[in-house]
Amino acid sequence: MQIKRYRGADMAEALQKVKEELGAEAIILSTRQVRGGGGKFGLFGKPLLEVTAARDMDGSLGANGDIPDPLAPPENRWNRIQAFLRGDKPPPGARENGLMRQIMAKNRIETRQLLTPLQDDIQELKEVLHAVGDAHRATLREEEDFHQMRNDLVEMRQMMHRLSSNSAGLREANLPENLLVLYQQLTFNGVEDKFAKRLVEEAVKNIPGKEMEDFSYVKIFLARMLMKIVRVTGGIQQPTEGRKILALVGPTGVGKTTSVAKLASEQAIKHKRKVSLITVDTFRIAAVEQLKVYARIMGLSLSVVTGKAELKQALADTMDSDVVFIDTAGRSQRDSMQMSELRKLFGGEQEIELVLTLSTTTKDSDLTDITRRFGEMPISSVLFTKLDESTTYGSLINHSIRFKMPIGYLSTGQKVPEDLEVATKERLVDLLLNISGA
Ligand SMILES: Nc1nc2c(ncn2[C@@H]2O[C@H](COP(=O)(O)OP(=O)(O)OP(=O)(O)O)[C@@H](O)[C@H]2O)c(=O)[nH]1
Ligand SMILES: [Mg+2]
Structure with missing residues (x-):
C-alpha cells in the first residue's frame, strides 16, 4: 500500500495530482486545509487543500504488492484497513492466521508512516500556538500599557479642561497674562482654586498697570500677600520663667517620635537647654524602645507614663527642665474612643502646648478632617513632616x-537630628512660588 499526501489550491487540483500519480483506484483517506509557504510557520501563506490518499499496489495490500490478502474480498479490504487504523477490533470470526498477522504488522508500519508527518504537523502546530501565545501575551502587555496611557491622557485632558475653564473665567475677567500664569502655578501646586482666585483678584486691584507687565514684580507681590496669610511660631521660644512643655499629637506614622528626637536634639545641643522626654505611647513596646534609643544617645531622661496621673507626676519630676517633650501614640481622627482618651489626657493641662503633627503627603481633604478633629483640643502649632516626599x-x-x-x-527627611527646620514665611512661600530659584 502506498500512502501519500498531495496539495492543491483546491480539491480539484489536489485530486488531479492524486489521480495522476496513484491512478483512479486511489482512495482518499483524509482531507484538510493547510497553509502554504510564507512566514516562519507558514502562517501567512495561502490556504491549500491537502489530500491524503492511498493506493493498493497491483491490487494487493502490501506496500509493494508482496502481501496479498486472500481472506478479504476486494470490496471490503479498505474498510478493514481503515477500521484497523481507527483501532477497531477485527470483526468477530476474522481469522488471525500468519498471513493476517503479516498484514497487521505491515499496517502498523504504514500507520507509523502516516503518523510521522502527523507528528511533524502537531509539532509545527505546537510551535505556532506557542508563537501565537507569546504574541498574545505581548499584545496583552501592550494593551495594558495602552490602557494606562489612555487613562493618563484622560486625566491630563480633564486637568487641562479644569485649568482652561478656570482660566477662561479669569481670562474673560481680563486677567493680565502674568497673573494668569501665577494663578496656574498656584493651582498646579495644590492651592485651592477659590483661594488662588481671591489672591489674583486682590493683585489685580492693587498692582498698578505698568508693573503688571513685570513678571517678577507680580510674583513678589503675590509672595508678600501669601506671607501675610501664613503664620509661623519661629520655633520654640524659651519662656522668661518656667519651662516649655510640648506634646506632639497627630495621626499614626506621620513622624511624631522622629520629630520629638529632632526637636530634643535642637533644644539640647543647639540651644543648650535642659530637655526631658516623656512618652505616653505605652501599648507598643517598639514605640517606647524607639524613643529610649534616642534619649540614650542624647543623654536625656525619659519617663514612660500610662495615664493622666502618671503624666502629672512625670511633669512634676521635670520641673528643673527648660523644655519637656511628650510623645504620644498616633491616633486616628476617625476613632472617637482614641480621640476622647487623648482629650482626657491633656484636658485642663494649660501648661502643655499641643503640636499637631501632619504629613504633607496627606491629601488636602484629609488634612482638613484631621485638623478639625484634633482641633477640638487647643492646638498651639503645627509641625509639617515629610516635605521631602511631597512634590x-x-x-x-x-x-x-x-x-x-x-x-x-x-x-x-528621616535623618535625626538634621532633617528639621524652623518654619519661616519665606520658606513656605518659596515652596509654592519658587522665588529663590526664579
Ligand atoms: N521621608 C520622611 N520620613 C519621615 C519623616 N519624618 C518621619 N519619617 C519616617 O516616618 C516613619 C514613621 O515615623 P515615626 O516617627 O515613627 O512616626 P510616628 O508619628 O511616631 O508614628 P506612630 O507613633 O506609629 O503614630 C519612620 O520611618 C520615619 O523615619 C520625614 O520628614 N520625611
Ligand atoms: Mg511614634
Whole structure:
C-alpha cells in the first residue's frame, strides 16, 4: 500500500495530482486545509487543500504488492484497513492466521508512516500556538500599557479642561497674562482654586498697570500677600520663667517620635537647654524602645507614663527642665474612643502646648478632617513632616488659610537630628512660588 499526501489550491487540483500519480483506484483517506509557504510557520501563506490518499499496489495490500490478502474480498479490504487504523477490533470470526498477522504488522508500519508527518504537523502546530501565545501575551502587555496611557491622557485632558475653564473665567475677567500664569502655578501646586482666585483678584486691584507687565514684580507681590496669610511660631521660644512643655499629637506614622528626637536634639545641643522626654505611647513596646534609643544617645531622661496621673507626676519630676517633650501614640481622627482618651489626657493641662503633627503627603481633604478633629483640643502649632516626599505644597497654604494655625517646624527627611527646620514665611512661600530659584 502506498500512502501519500498531495496539495492543491483546491480539491480539484489536489485530486488531479492524486489521480495522476496513484491512478483512479486511489482512495482518499483524509482531507484538510493547510497553509502554504510564507512566514516562519507558514502562517501567512495561502490556504491549500491537502489530500491524503492511498493506493493498493497491483491490487494487493502490501506496500509493494508482496502481501496479498486472500481472506478479504476486494470490496471490503479498505474498510478493514481503515477500521484497523481507527483501532477497531477485527470483526468477530476474522481469522488471525500468519498471513493476517503479516498484514497487521505491515499496517502498523504504514500507520507509523502516516503518523510521522502527523507528528511533524502537531509539532509545527505546537510551535505556532506557542508563537501565537507569546504574541498574545505581548499584545496583552501592550494593551495594558495602552490602557494606562489612555487613562493618563484622560486625566491630563480633564486637568487641562479644569485649568482652561478656570482660566477662561479669569481670562474673560481680563486677567493680565502674568497673573494668569501665577494663578496656574498656584493651582498646579495644590492651592485651592477659590483661594488662588481671591489672591489674583486682590493683585489685580492693587498692582498698578505698568508693573503688571513685570513678571517678577507680580510674583513678589503675590509672595508678600501669601506671607501675610501664613503664620509661623519661629520655633520654640524659651519662656522668661518656667519651662516649655510640648506634646506632639497627630495621626499614626506621620513622624511624631522622629520629630520629638529632632526637636530634643535642637533644644539640647543647639540651644543648650535642659530637655526631658516623656512618652505616653505605652501599648507598643517598639514605640517606647524607639524613643529610649534616642534619649540614650542624647543623654536625656525619659519617663514612660500610662495615664493622666502618671503624666502629672512625670511633669512634676521635670520641673528643673527648660523644655519637656511628650510623645504620644498616633491616633486616628476617625476613632472617637482614641480621640476622647487623648482629650482626657491633656484636658485642663494649660501648661502643655499641643503640636499637631501632619504629613504633607496627606491629601488636602484629609488634612482638613484631621485638623478639625484634633482641633477640638487647643492646638498651639503645627509641625509639617515629610516635605521631602511631597512634590506640591499648596496644602500648607490651604491649611494656613483655613485654620490660621501657626506652623512651627518643617521636617524634611528621616535623618535625626538634621532633617528639621524652623518654619519661616519665606520658606513656605518659596515652596509654592519658587522665588529663590526664579
Ligand atoms: N521621608 C520622611 N520620613 C519621615 C519623616 N519624618 C518621619 N519619617 C519616617 O516616618 C516613619 C514613621 O515615623 P515615626 O516617627 O515613627 O512616626 P510616628 O508619628 O511616631 O508614628 P506612630 O507613633 O506609629 O503614630 C519612620 O520611618 C520615619 O523615619 C520625614 O520628614 N520625611
Ligand atoms: Mg511614634
